Amino acid sequence: MLYLSFYFPPSRASGVFRARATANHLAEKGWDVTVHTAPREFFEHYLDGASDPALETTIDPRVRVVRPAMNMFPFEQDIRRFSTMRRNFPTAMQNLYNLAQRRIFQEPYLGWMPSVLNTAMRQHMRDKFDLVLATGNPFVSFAAAHELGRWFKVPYVVDYRDAWTFNQFTETVRFPEGGHVMRWEEKVLRRASEVVFVNDGMRQWHRDRYPFAADRMTVVPNGWEPELLGRPEFRESDPNKPLTFSYLGTVTSYLPLETLFEGWRLARPHPVMAGSQLNIHGHLGFRPHEIAPIRARIDPYEEYGVNYMGAFSKTEADSVYAGTDVLVFCVPGSRYVTSGKVFEYMATGKPIVSVHEPGLAASEVLSDYPMWTAEDKLTPDAVAQALIASGESARKMDRSTFESALAHAARYTRDATLGPWEQRLRAMVK
Structure with a gap:
């Protein structure tokens, strides 16, 4: 070939x-x-x-x-x-x-x-x-x-x-x-x-x-690739430790960042979100000139626990996932967009919260995932509710649910x- x-x-x-x-x-x-x-x-x-x-x-x-x-x-x-x-x-x-x-x-x-x-x-x-x-x-x-x-x-x-x-x-x-x-x-x-x-x-x-x-x-x-991500271990949520939310992937100008960050700001006073952090892992854009404008959209929210963590190698992804409680699936909205990242997210067995327009093609993949949270509209209020619900899922997650999540992800190796x-x-x- x-x-x-x-x-x-x-x-x-x-x-x-x-x-x-x-x-x-x-x-x-x-x-x-x-x-x-x-x-x-x-x-x-x-x-x-x-x-x-x-x-x-x-x-x-x-x-x-x-x-x-x-x-x-x-x-x-x-x-x-x-x-x-x-x-x-x-x-x-x-x-x-x-x-x-x-x-x-x-x-x-x-x-x-x-x-x-x-x-x-x-x-x-x-x-x-x-x-x-x-x-x-x-x-x-x-x-x-x-x-x-x-x-x-x-x-x-x-x-x-x-x-x-x-x-x-x-x-x-x-x-x-x-x-x-x-x-x-x-x-x-x-x-x-x-x-x-x-x-x-x-x-x-x-x-x-x-x-x-x-x-x-x-x-x-x-x-997703088992040889790169391995099989995660179940870990009960520690109620004394604040939750960590993470976005992993290239941060492009198309992402609805302001809606995500405003929703995060509204959600953070909720008890389940106390002290929580939203970590952004990945490159800022694909070209050098894209870095500054994207960074300018992230920096104003640092006081609310939004942190840009820098880029990581694909071979390091498993350790980044391991340090996360909830994964944030933030993508541009369209019925034609799936995104490869969603498959890796599912392979972690962790809660996933969607921040995108309804009707995204990726929703078909996520629909049977047992710890997926999504709202029917993309507004700061709806995002806040979804973030809170996903945080509660992280606190309540048990081994049975975790194994069900991995079983669903196994369909997409x-x-x-x-x-x-x-x-x-x-x-x-x-």
């Missing part, structure tokens, strides 16, 4: 965990997996160190990782690193880049595609690929899978971690109808052997838009979610 996954360890982007788990699972099941991912320089220099080196050590050693070169034109801001042509003819080079975006593929990652195609072709001549799998975003990987599948005359599969042509947070189409991007998506889906989505809402949207591919559209939910998909992929190449 050739697996096109631009974001892959050591990147710390949220989609990396699905890609890592997919490659590892396939290798474990006997596939010879070659991953094409971005050059290391992209994560360490152009994204200013947005990487987690420890995560790279968790890749199955049987997975072959290849990093085709990439033209960094849209990401390079340092004139000292410009090519000779760009230094001498900046306007002409910019016009050439704009033309490529309009005529070839509208995405800044286009500069990765030529090397992917060239490298894959040379590898295929030595040892033929049976299948191409691509995950997006970015969706240049889908375009590359389409071309390689056609050249190699092998099946290809596309895995939508995110939506391509519409914004799943605002539920609006992102590109002009009938435009170049829309035509690319239709072309990719017409030839794909399978089209995979992370939740049914995403699948239904695409089924309505591309009915010709509806029978090839499936759902492969995200999951990566092996459980990826197993049926692997069988379908295997059937494509027989």
Whole structure:
């Protein structure tokens, strides 16, 4: 298998965990997996160190990782690193880049595609690929899978971690109808052997838009990795110790932070919340310029026990979870959003409180979790009530409830979610 996954360890982007788990699972099941991912320089220099080196050590050693070169034109801001042509003819080079975006593929990652195609072709001549799998975003990987599948005359599969042509947070189409991007998506889906989505809402949207591919559209939910998180131990709540609430994950500008913090401020005087702390664990945004604006939204609430704890490695997540009583599931609201974090949350067996708009796709996963608290609206008052109720759940939790929570989470291990998909992929190449 050739697996096109631009974001892959050591990147710390949220989609990396699905890609890592997919490659590892396939290798474990006997596939010879070659991953094409971005050059290391992209994560360490152009994204200013947005990487987690420890995560790279968790890749199955049987997975072959290849990093085709990439033209960094849209990401390079340092004139000292410009090519000779760009230094001498900046306007002409910019016009050439704009033309490529309009005529070839509208995405800044286009500069990765030529090397992917060239490298894959040379590898295929030595040892033929049976299948191409691509995950997006970015969706240049889908375009590359389409071309390689056609050249190699092998099946290809596309895995939508995110939506391509519409914004799943605002539920609006992102590109002009009938435009170049829309035509690319239709072309990719017409030839794909399978089209995979992370939740049914995403699948239904695409089924309505591309009915010709509806029978090839499936759902492969995200999951969690026992090898990274282990199995937690039951711990009775200590009534003499204040509760600790935690949010774990990248803190983006889309999160309803003010609603969460105002709800927290309103809830904290309640007896069950006495002395409680709300700890925020994770990176602030994905780019350096995002840090200050997000931090400015957190700092005013320090006096109410809201603490920014900094980033942590994925390999340290189990210890962060162990020090938490209640997990705060705060995400942008949309019926198309699941989030990979919810699966890890469930794997802890701890109470989870939702802070998001009702109707989120993740609610389908959480509905049978025995210690989930959610309100039917996203307001500070509703959040306060949910926080208090989740705190009471933490105080009352017993071993039986804890074991029921873990049993529910076991349905979403990566092996459980990826197993049926692997069988379908295997059937494509027989």
